[in-house]
Amino acid sequence: MTTTPRRIWRNRDRIEIGEAELIQHLTQCPRGSFGKIHLSNLPDWMDQDQFGTVLTLVNEKIARPGRAVWRFLHGDRRVPGSLAGSPVLDRELGGVLELADRFPFYGIRPAILA
Secondary structure, three states: OHHHHHHHOOOOHHOOOOOOHHHHHHHOOOOOEEEEEOOOHHHHHOOOHHHHHHHHHHHHHEEEHHHHHHHHEEOOOOOOOOHHHEEEEOHHHHHHHHHHOOOOEEEEEEEEEE
């Protein structure tokens, strides 16, 4: 078993699985309740305003320093101007992750929220 499955197994009693509408859930999250978030390929399913709302909420709620990443096939959404300075996209790391990805058609946008 690799490290990640072992970690999941060790922490299985602390893992919570829930279902919620993302914007509503993020609105209700206390500040600092998570330190990392993977937004999968939300830019493909949300328009710019919706994705901007998600990034704004993530920026408000994530523990500092935080990390976020999202992927896209069709629509590379921009970080809203109102969030200037945070999140900071790490395009170099994104390029490295894209080269290592098993599905080479995704763009990957890792970001640091300081």
